[in-house]
Amino acid sequence: MWSDALLSLERAHLLRLAVWGGSSVLLGTLVLAWLATRDSRSPLLQHFAIQTAAWGAVDLTICAWGWRGLALRDLDSATSLVNFLWLNVGLDAGYAGVGLTLALCSWRFTRRLGGVGAGIGIIVQGLALAVLDLVVLAQIAAARAA
Numbered sequence: 001m002w003s004d005a006l007l008s009l010e011r012a013h014l015l016r017l018a019v020w021g022g023s024s025v026l027l028g029t030l031v032l033a034w035l036a037t038r039d040s041r042s043p044l045l046q047h048f049a050i051q052t053a054a055w056g057a058v059d060l061t062i063c064a065w066g067w068r069g070l071a072l073r074d075l076d077s078a079t080s081l082v083n084f085l086w087l088n089v090g091l092d093a094g095y096a097g098v099g100l101t102l103a104l105c106s107w108r109f110t111r112r113l114g115g116v117g118a119g120i121g122i123i124v125q126g127l128a129l130a131v132l133d134l135v136v137l138a139q140i141a142a143a144r145a146a
Helices: 003-037 043-068 075-110 113-145
Strands: none
Touching: 003 043, 003 075, 003 113, 043 113, 075 113
16 A cells, blocks of 8 residues: 555544544534523533533544644554554443443432433544544555555
């Protein structure tokens, strides 16, 4: 696979991540603003929105950091990228597992909806990040095979 093709795939991946991160920040902020205008409280929705906005901000930070490091890669560097993406897939699945644990334990033991909302927010972010990483891994595999 040519390094310029890999650079293009990596750039597209960072752009998708930036769109996801920006959308998450926007959605989380809009939900929090909407909740602030209401008379009633929704801990589930509030904590879901906080997780959504916070994870989006982290995603945008990762994109900015990754964008600065974009460069043509040699074989060792390309292999490191693929290994790093697989590590991220594992971490993303772990985030979703932690979110599931938080949501289930919050509901089962304390009946606190804030913990359930935060857990659901973490699940959504972890699964979305795993999908984004798996997409670029599939694209890299297809480009290698071509």
